[in-house]
Each structure stands twice: as structure tokens, then as C-alpha cells.
Amino acid sequence: MRRVKEPVLEFNSGQMTLILPEAANQDEAVKKHLAWISKVHGNVLYSLQQAEAKTLEKRTQENFRQYVWELAEVYSTELGVDFYKIRFKKLHDKWASCDTGGNLTVNTLLKKLPDELIEFVIFHEVVHRLEMNHGKNFWKLIRQKYPDHKKFDMELFVYWLMVEKIAK
Ligand SMILES: [Zn+2]
Structure with missing residues (x-):
């Protein structure tokens, strides 16, 4: 701890x-x-x-993937970083992740969430291209775009509980 x-x-x-x-x-x-x-x-x-x-969004897989790619491109340009590829997969413990090689893995269940939460998750992952760990600098970068990021984290927590239930 x-x-x-x-x-x-x-x-x-x-x-x-x-x-x-x-x-x-x-x-x-x-x-x-x-x-x-x-x-x-x-x-x-x-x-x-x-x-x-709350209600869940009904996006098509294709629509969702395209949206995620667009967001990742916009945010990497914004932060001056790059990423290599995005994989879409059903994940059981997180919304998304980013490895040191710049590959993003995105939970397909994220497609059921509202736009602003998808944006928040993708921004979070792209920030990992600058800061791998959830340290002080990481949160500083998050707060530049999301001063109230705790509200978003809380929303994601609530949606996780909802989505998990229907995914079972
Ligand atoms: Zn993270």
C-alpha cells in the first residue's frame, strides 16, 4: 500500500x-x-x-472503433505523442490499458458508455504515453483537461458495476 x-x-x-x-x-x-x-x-x-x-448506449462495434481511433489520434496530437495500434478486446478488470510500446488495448464494453466517458478513458490512456505510472505528474496532466476528473472516475466506477452485471 x-x-x-x-x-x-x-x-x-x-x-x-x-x-x-x-x-x-x-x-x-x-x-x-x-x-x-x-x-x-x-x-x-x-x-x-x-x-x-442510466441507460446504456447502443453503438455498433464499427462505429465505436472508429470513434476510439479518432479520439486517440486527436489526443496524441494534442499531447505530442504517438501510439502504434489499438486492440479491442473484452477485458474483465479494466476499461483500457496502454503498454510501454504504445499499444492501446480497449475494452469492447466501453462502447456502451456515453461519449464523454469514452473520451475520458482514451485521454487517460494517451497520457500514459507521457507518464506510465499513476503518479503526481500523471494526475497533473489529467487535471489540465479534466479538473474534475474524480467525477469521471466515479462515473466510470458506476458504469463498471452496471456493464459488468449485463456482461455476465
Ligand atoms: Zn491508467
Whole structure:
């Protein structure tokens, strides 16, 4: 687990992790950040409620692929990087990934999401061409385009839960 100064909320597809600053023991850490934890809990419940009202997009595979290619090209030009190819695959643990060789792998389930979330996911992957890890610099680059990226991460978390359910 990484060390943090402030409590941190991390989303990775269907998984949400709360990271608390180091304390003498776990109970103490929880007690100290109880207000924050219950706020997060409240937000999650609210999001799940919102998820009920969401509908999934009906894009064709071809349409979706073309859109992803266009976005990847626009964002790589914007960030001054390049990428080699995009593979489309049903992934079970993430929306997309980017390897060190500049190959993007995109989850085909992403096609059911609204445009702005597809854009966010592809931008995230293209930023990995500059920063491989989710470190400080990575989030700095994300915030330049998405100052409220946490909202998007949360939305992706909610959609993951929805899409996963129907994919089974
Ligand atoms: Zn990433």
C-alpha cells in the first residue's frame, strides 16, 4: 500500500480503494478520518442510485472503433505523442490499458458508455504515453483537461458495476 499524507480515494474499474495516512493503528486511522469515510460512503450510495436511471448506449462495434481511433489520434496530437495500434478486446478488470510500446488495448464494453466517458478513458490512456505510472505528474496532466476528473472516475466506477452485471 502506498503512503499518503491525506486520505485518497482511488478507482480502478469496479474496484474502489480508500487509502488512509499512516497511523499508530488501524482503528485510530479510521476514527480520525471517519467523516471523510462516511462522505465517500454517501457518495457511493448516491452514485448507485443514479446508476439505476442510466441507460446504456447502443453503438455498433464499427462505429465505436472508429470513434476510439479518432479520439486517440486527436489526443496524441494534442499531447505530442504517438501510439502504434489499438486492440479491442473484452477485458474483465479494466476499461483500457496502454503498454510501454504504445499499444492501446480497449475494452469492447466501453462502447456502451456515453461519449464523454469514452473520451475520458482514451485521454487517460494517451497520457500514459507521457507518464506510465499513476503518479503526481500523471494526475497533473489529467487535471489540465479534466479538473474534475474524480467525477469521471466515479462515473466510470458506476458504469463498471452496471456493464459488468449485463456482461455476465
Ligand atoms: Zn491508467
